[in-house]
Amino acid sequence: MMSTVLLDTLHQGVAALGAGVAALGAGVGIGRIGGSALESIARQPEAINDIRSNMILAAALVEGAVFFAMVVALLVVFK
């Protein structure tokens, strides 16, 4: 009984940690996308529309990877 409670807490902790690491990865990824987009807009201001839509698309794809991590974290909690 005690061990199951402990295991549940452990699962929740690990899942939360996993979600946190995923958020960290997304932060780095989206940060890089935003940074590069700014740089390229500064170089070529006339291409701002193309750059913006591609930036949003790339950010959405990064986000998708994080959602996988999130779903996995949820599955760990409710295995």
Added chain:
Amino acid sequence: MPSKIKYFSNRITSVVLLAGLLLFSSPVALAYEPSSEIAVEDTLKTDAVGGGEHEKDGKFNAGELILEHIGDSHQWHLWGDHGHSVHIPLPVILYTDKGLEIFSSSHLEHHDELYTGKHYKYRLSHEHIEVIDEAGMINEKATKAIIDLSITKNVVSLLFGAALMLFIFISVAKAYTTRQGKAPKGLQSFIEPIILFVRDDIAKTSIGPKYEKFMPYLLTVFFFIFINNLLGMIPIPFLPTGTNLTGNIAICAVLAAFTFVIILVISNKHYWRHIFAMPGVPLPILIILTPIEILGLFLRPFVLMIRLFANITAGHIIALAFFSLIFIFGEKSAGAGYGVATVSVAFTIFMGMMELLVAFLQAYVFTLLSAIYFGSAMEESHSEEHH
């Protein structure tokens, strides 16, 4: 918890299970949103102190409040606390194994209240209808067989959104026939640039020359998500808005399923060849690549669903978490409550502005990704001829 999860599994689709997991996992559901860290900590604390929803000692329970808001409900809550709240009961429509059953949810609004219908006795437990037998126990078999088609809060909100969209687009379409050759006016001049944006920036660039037959779907899905996202952010009194409609996983699942079905219908030989046997790739690599490609086929709509769901739900959770902070501190002392309220309201306004962007962005991303998938499904084999 297991009984709740089991209970969920008899809902129409298995995707609802995922929603259930999210809804019943307040710590995780709250924890994945980095920008509400402070709020999350406090919500978790009150959860621990309050001991969940069973302890009703007048203490404010932020977790319960948030979950109640982002979930669906059989009644449309206007204001007030439990017991003496003002709400509009909505119809309950059940398809049981013995036949159809329609009654008002006002018969079930009190805790443990039983309603004797035509076929069974019913009870509402955590927004799920349970069948109670003569001995007062839950009739598991009949409960499982129920298909709940009730007009819930989300359904009312959905119908309202649909009516609003019909009004907007019928009047705009009329304006184009009556004002032919003239400059757009009123609502028309608001909608036209958005439609042109969807056509030029989303459809034309991602699908190519055959973009025209996808415009109805892309525009519908864009405006459906956009308008319902906005409606979800504004709690207008006496109108069914402010619900977490586009943050409901069933809605997101249906939208993603539409995109998936369209991809399957329009896809050509070239598309399937790239999935099952990528041209120019040696066999040993194909053994690894093909399963990944097949998985990717299903993952794409799945991520479309999760993205919309998570973004919108997170937005609602943030707003509520900030407001909950006021009451958490207000319980300790009135002064602290007022102090936190100023900060909290300012932050909510800030996050609200962010959510305005997110409301548009999620509609844009969903439509753009759908268009890109359509484009790739219809792509002709240009590269192969050059090889």
